[in-house]
Amino acid sequence: MTTQPDHPNQSDRPQGQAQPDPFAGAVPTCYRHPGRETYVRCQRCDRSICPDCMRAASVGHQCVECVREGSRTIRQAEAPFGGRPVTTPVVTWTLMAINVLAYLGEVANASLVGRYEMSAYGVAAGEWWRLLTGAFLHAPPPSYWHILFNMWALYVIGPQLERMLGSLRFGAVYLLAALGGSVAVYLTGSASVGASGAIYGLFGAMFVVARRLGFDVRGVLWLIGINVVLTFVIPGISWQGHxxxxxxxxxxxxxxAYAPGKNRKAFQLGTALAVLAVYVLIVMFLMPLSG
Structure with a gap:
């Protein structure tokens, strides 16, 4: 007696012949969006990808995951001392805009100077905001040379320094220098207005950056020397702030600039916060000298 095999198609197939693929005729769909038909494949992983998942590559397209994985192996560009490279010096233009707007506010309302100038005894009385607001005010009209000189210096020096330091580090140098000038004014029991403390801080920053990168620093030294002399020659200038x-x-x-390569960002952040903390403690626990 003979019997029929349970699977006649399998028993009759010659040995070694591949089984047919039941999905051979299926329409390919995106691996991330199964409901979307597509005939484009990722050049790296060969998975089907829809237009929303395509990323242009040097040849063809890649999927989102392959692009993300590839970017991890590419070293990101940095400014010389850390941070993202700067194409447009946004911080410089922003600082200039704030200074100019503050000056226009003085033109409209002369009492702003008295309320927001850097005054040692005002700070001692609890008006701590004067430590920074005074650095964005200038000698009120009809005097124009004060703000013109400071904004010209910021326009000339700021963009180059911001590209060297990176925007965040440049902003930190500017604001901490402004604060350092105000603290010096506070300790000597005097009053002042102007961005000169921050501008002189940028002079100091230029010297350090040039020295660190191996540039000729003689021009910077001449610039600093001339401005220091002018500080003591021209009457009415706050030498403390400068x-x-x-x-x-x-x-x-x-x-x-001299932060160690290992954990450089953490070191830079920590030291900047340490300088800020020292100045805060000075203002909190020391009283200004009698003027």
Whole structure:
């Protein structure tokens, strides 16, 4: 007696012949969006991808995951001392805009100077905001040379330094230098207005950056020397704010420029916060000298 095999198609097939693929005629769909028909495949993993998942590559297209994985192996460009490379010096233009707007506010309302100038005894009385607001005010009209000189210096120096340091580090140097100048004014029991402390901080930063990168620093030294002399020759200039800003700008920039390669960002952040903390403690626990 003979019996029929349970699977006649399998028993009759010659040995070694491949089984037919039941999905051979299926329409390919995106691996991330199964409901979307597509005939495009990722050049790296060969998975089907829809237009929303395609990323242009040097040849063909790649899927989102392959692009993300590939970007991890590419070293991201950095500014010389860390941070993202700067194409447009946004921080420089923003600082200039704030200074100009503050000056226009003075033109409209002269009482702003009295309320927001850097005053040692105002700060001692609890008006701590004067430590920064005074750095964005200038000698009120009809005096124009004060703001014009400071904005010209920021326009000339700022973009180059911001590209070297990176926007965040440049902003930190500027603000800490402004604060350092205000703290020097506070300790000597005087009052002042102007961005000069921050500008002198940028002078100090220029010297440190040029020295760190191996540039000729003689031009920077001449610039600093001339401005320091003018500080003591021209009457009415706050030498405290200038020198306090100069020292602070050079110090903070040195901490950024000479940070160790390992954990550089953490070191830079930590040292900047340490400088800020020192100035806060000085203002909290020391009283200004009698003016």
């Amino acid at each position: 020198l306090g800003g100069l020292v602070t700008g050079a110090l903070v920039t040195a901490l950024f």
